Amino acid sequence: MIQTIALHPATGAAPGSGGTRCQGCREGATPLFPFSFAYQPIVDLATRSIWAHEALVRGPQGEGALTVLEQVTADNRYRFDQDCRVTAISTASRLGMDTRLSINFLPQAVYRPEICIRTTLEAAGKYNIPLDRIVFEVTEGERVTDGPWLAAILTEYQRCGFLTAIDDFGAGFAGLTLLADFQPDIVKLDMSLVRNVDSSRPRQAIARGILRMCEELAITVIAEGIETAGERDFFTHEGVSLMQGYLFARPRFEGVARAQDIFGN
16 A cells, blocks of 8 residues: 555645545535436346446536536546546436446545545445445546556455446556556456457457456456447357447436347347
8 A cells, every 4th residue: 555645636635634534525515517427338248137337427418528527627626526426326326227337436536545435435325325336447548657556546445345447448558557456346348449359350369368367367347339249249259248338228318228128128
């Protein structure tokens, strides 16, 4: 565990100096600016069911994610990250979601994981969502300057009972080095490896290598960005049953998918 901790990104205070909750967590439940979520299903082809829904930030009327993210600054990033977690959970509860819920988080907004996770724990308890039904995703493509620190964050989340995932695996800067420091519960293959994989021998070789590595490390693989039957069939043949993409369903603004809509059963 890293011993030197950065000052709080919003207040400049040393972590823990305000007790068990930082100032950002105590500022109230009203988000800094309005936003909501669309939810895209992750399907399990083996059981013809919906395994999870990923929460994707949107504007209050369903506007694209950029309209929200362009309002995030270094000064409000921590509060925005906390707001996203609570809003994703409360909206999922309101919609009656009975699958896992996958939430993206900003590692740069976490200054002390055991403190910063408490708002999420409280929200999960308030809305009666079991912790093992919440997945925290971090994008491998983000420039995380301290791999061991990211590993410490994810380790704490696992200790609390959450599932952890590395998103866009194979597209970013951390890659295999991150896996050497930390083994998440889930790896989501980047769509750049998925696209046209059924007709690309190099992509097939790389995908198979990642699949074998994850099998040895007991990491579940999700193929994301599936758009064609050929892409689906390649991964099905390779033993991947969890997939996400437009072939199955697009994100639904403030809505959840139903298995019968996807599989017809």
